[in-house]
Amino acid sequence: MTWNISDKELGQLVEQMTLEEKVAMVSGYGLWRTAANYRLNIPEVLMTDGTYGVRYSIEQIDGPQDSDSQLAAFLGVVNADLSRGVEGAFGSTRPATCFPNGSSFACSWDVGLARELGEALAAECQAFGVNILLGPGINIRRTPLAGRSYEYYSEDPVVTGEIAAAVINGMQENGVGASLKHFACNNSEVQRTTMSSVVEERALREIYLAGFERAIRKSDPWTVMSSYNRLNDVQAAENHWLLTEVLRDDWGYDGVVVSDWHGIKDRPASLNAGNDLDMPESGARKQELLEAVEAGRVPIEVLDRSCLRMLKLVRVARNNIKPNATADHKKHHYLSQRMAAESIVLLRNEGALLPLDAGKLRKIALIGAAATVPVIQGSGCATTRPTEVDIPLAEIRLMAPGAEIGFHAVSDFEAGSSTEAAALAAVDGADVVLFFGNTEVGYDGEGSDRTHLNLHDGQDELIQRLSQRNGKLVVILATPDAVVMPWIDRTAAVLAAFFGGQGAGHAVAQVLFGKQNPCGKLTVTFPAQLEDTPGFLTYPGENNRHIYSEGIHVGYRSYDKRKLAPLFPFGFGLSYTSFEYANIAIDTDTIDASSAFKVSFDVTNTGSVAGKEIAQIYARPHAPRLIRPVRELKGFAKVALQPGETKRVEVTIEARDLRYYDPDHRQWLLDAGNLTIEVAASSRDIRLEAVLHAQVPALPSSILNVESQPYLVLEQEFARKRFGIFLKQQLGLDDEETEKMLEYCGGSFLGIYNTVAWVAGDKISKIDMAAFLDNLNKEMGMAIGNAA
Incomplete structure (x- = not known):
């Protein structure tokens, strides 16, 4: 079962392969496997x-592996209708724990719990004989309409990268590889x-790629999956800048890049770009590749290099197999409940309606x-x-056994219907009304955005x-991402559970009745209206181009x-x-590009029940050289506190x-x-806030050339002195x-060369x-530092 083989022997295997075998090595076998080579073992x-x-699809993995059968099975999954229920859509899929989806779980901001998730996923993969799990998905939730937002963690790359790295480490330390996507x-x-996602390079680097870089630096996933879309008019799976210049050259990643399923349109171009494995x-x-x-x-x-990467992947995957592994699904169900409970966000609680006191409730609707x-x-x-x-109705009945609990569908309230009067009467007579709201089932997902x-x-x-009709109305939301709430001012309490997995029903009941103090916080901003979303004017694109304006x-x-x-x-809950927060301190007054510093502060639970607080660290530049956000998240910590307890919290921030x-x-x-921190x-x-000084040379606001206006050369002391x-x-x-010449130059609107030439x-x-200006640009760039 294991495959103990040295690096030298791996290289020899590549040398022994025929061209056809090499092509097979970097191509899938069926839908879910890499190709075995029986001649070379x-x-x-x-x-x-x-x-x-x-x-784990029984038909796809254990059934016929011919291309027609596999394609039909694959499309059946992608286009599955969840309105028929999960078993109706996936009846031939082995049962596995359905943990909270990414948009839900990330609201826990709990890195330790993320590692536990990775460990549990690895255990179930080992029990099924699966070597690589295709996740986590960590794309930035740029618009709440996006169909796969429910899989992704946040609109911010710091939260995204930290959670993803913990999940990956939990998986791979237990012998199952991750595929960081998309x-x-x-x-x-x-x-x-x-x-084509048309994105300027700065936004790419600072927002859309930053979470991937962070996760890769902190976890080194076995594989990275290229996405379906084009990026700046080049197919992602065929994008040399993305897959080689950034991923490999800049970040030093040397694992396998695998395509999304049928994501490659030009196989030779994809291999040249750095996409090793073509799936399925x-x-x-x-x-096409052979020719x-x-x-x-x-x-x-290029082909040999990808073959060697594939062989290293096969080696690490096979050598981490745990024979006769089993998974404790009951234990994992409890984990799913705990994850959901830690992730639920309490958005509104007027008059402290929640938590509910079961002993005082006679009727619940x-x-x-x-x-x-x-x-x-x-x-x-x-x-x-x-x-x-876990069914919410059943869980609530367990929490309030002495109350009369009635249930009504939304359709029961249809005006003029035979059920309307009874349904309204139930609402009127209830001590509390619990409304379970959701977005359209079966539409929120892969293949289509919400409208x-x-x-x-x-x-x-x-x-x-x-x-x-009843002021004691609690709305419990199951949604993939943000929703608008035109009713918010008239509603007493709102819980956001997102897609909370199989244990969400239990978790919601625990929060409603105070057995669990809600501690989740939003990892995205909820807009008041769709028109407020940042990319509204250019979403969803036209003529096959989507400009990230x-x-x-x-x-x-x-x-x-x-x-x-x-x-x-963002960050609200x-x-x-x-x-209460107090006594901020930073262990240094000044930093440079290679520094790390510690922010410490006290958090006190000033209430009467135990709880957990998610403290967030932001950085706010005073006089940024280029346009920058007002503030950006740089770190966070989740701290558990008993009533009256104070803890000193310490968060390390890297200057990078x-x-x-x-x-x-x-x-x-x-x-x-x-x-300001x-x-x-x-x-x-x-x-709380404290000021920190970055002690690095100040750069002009743009790169200097002979046509630059002189003030750009003179605005920073470093450049002024050299000039x-x-x-x-x-x-x-x-x-x-x-000095007089410098003063003269400073008042000119001409380019720096023409200004000097006018008098000289x-x-x-x-x-x-x-030549002088080129050298000055390089000197300043080196002086300011580029911390790796």
């Missing part, structure tokens, strides 16, 4: 989908295989189909057939109507910059207790995370001068004359001026 590797659960800018499902098997693409190698369009060295058929996950390739499902941010099937209108101002960065009030801000990317300099730079309860609730020395030497000036004639050539 090279075993296969089995992979399957799952960002929050293991989707690389990159898979932020919409509209024409997802042909649409395609006879046409294998032939390209024979014709010299793909160098044999439950409304909405999700109370009896819970909406626990999105649709698509990640969908898991759960081992069991609006409202709840499904007239639910918004019904909530408004019911709120006028907001640039770096994604999510809360945009709301802050525009001073626009969101419905709920209420508790049944209260917290304070940098911005300058496309002209083509490097990461640290702004010179002061910045903020400790916050949310992006709009800053509790003065240059003029003094070239023109034979004394100190006083040099040909004493300085344009070539010499250009």
Whole structure:
């Protein structure tokens, strides 16, 4: 079962392969396997989908492996109708734990719990004989409409990268490889295989790639999966800049890049770009690659390198197999419940309606189909057939055994229907009304974006109507991402569970009745209306191009910059207790590009019940050289506190995370001068702050050339001093004359060369001026540092 083989022997295997065998090595076998080579005793590797659960399709994995059968099975999953229920859509899928989806679980901000998730996923993979699980998915949630938002963690790359790294480490330390996906800018499902995400490089580096870089640096996933979409008009699976220049050259990644399923359109181009493995098997693409190698369009060295990467992947996968492994599904169900409970966000709690006191409740009215058929996950390739499902109605009955609990569907309230009067009477007579709301089941998922941010099937209108009849209305939401809430001001309490997995029903009941103090916080901004979202004017694109017009101002960065009030801000979440922050300290006053520093502060539980607080660390630059967000998240900590307890919290921040990317300099730079470190309860609730000084040379606002206006050369002391020395030497000036020349230059609107030439004639050539400025640019770039 194991495959103990040295690096030298792996290289010899590549040398022994025929061209056809090499092509097979970098191509799938069927839908979910790599190709075994029986002549050379090279075993296969089995992979399957799952960002929050293991989707083991019996027909696809254990059934016929011919291309027609496999394609039909694959399309059946992608296009599955979840409105028929998970078992109806995936009846031949082995049961596995359906953990909270990414948009839900990330609201826990719990890195330790993320590692536990990875460990549990690995255990179930080992029990199924799966070597690689195709996840986690970590694309930035740029728009709440995006169909796969439910799989992804956040609008912010720091939260995204930290959670992803922990999940990956939990998996791979237990012998199952991860496939970090979808690389990159898979932020919409509209024409997802042909649409080009048009993104400026700075936004790419600072927002859309940053979470991937962070996860890779902290976990080294066995594989990275290229995405379906085009990126800046080049197919992601064929994008040399993305897969080689950034992923491998800049980040040092040397694992396998695998395509999304049928994501490659030009196989030779994809291999040349750095996409090693083509999935699933395609006879046409294998032939295309074979002919390209024979014709010299793909160098044999490129093919050999990918073959070697594949062999290393096979070795690590086979050597980590745990024979006769079993999974404790009951234990994992409890984990699913705990994850859901840690992730639920309390958005509103007027009059402290929650937690409910079961002993004082006589009648409880439950409304909405999700109370009896819970909406626990999105649709698509990640969908898991759960081992069991907690039903909210049943869980609430357990929590309040002495209360009369009635249930009504939304349709029961249809005006003029035979059920309307009884349903309204139940609402009128209830001590509390629990409304289980959701978005459209089966539509929120892979293959299609949502078309609006409202709840499904007239639910918004019904909530408004019911709120006028009973002031003790609690809305429990099961949604993939943000929704609008036109009824929010009339509703007493709101819980956001997102897609909370198979244990969400139990978790919701625990939170409602105070057995669990809600501690989740939002990892995206909730807009007041769709039109407020940062990319609204250019979504979803046209003519196969989707321009990311907001640039770096994604999510809360945009709301802050525009001073626009969101419905709920990034990082927001209420508790049944209260917290105070005090005594911020930073262990240094100054930093440079290679520094790390510690932010410490006290958090006190000032309420009467135990709770957990998620403290967030933001950085706010004072005088940024380029346009930057008002503040950006740089770290966080989750702290558990008993009533009256105070804990000292310490968060380490690396200066590399304070940098911005300058496309002209083509490097990461640290702004010179002061910045404020903020400790916050949310992006709009800053509790503490302290000033830090970045002691690096200040750069001009743009790269200098002979046409640059002179003030750009003179605005920073470093450049001004060098320019003065240059003029003094070239023109034979004394100190006083040099200073007068600098003052003269500072008042000119001409380019720097023409300004000097106007008074100095040909004493300085344009070539010499250009050479000086080029060297000055390099000198300043080196001085400011580029921390790796």
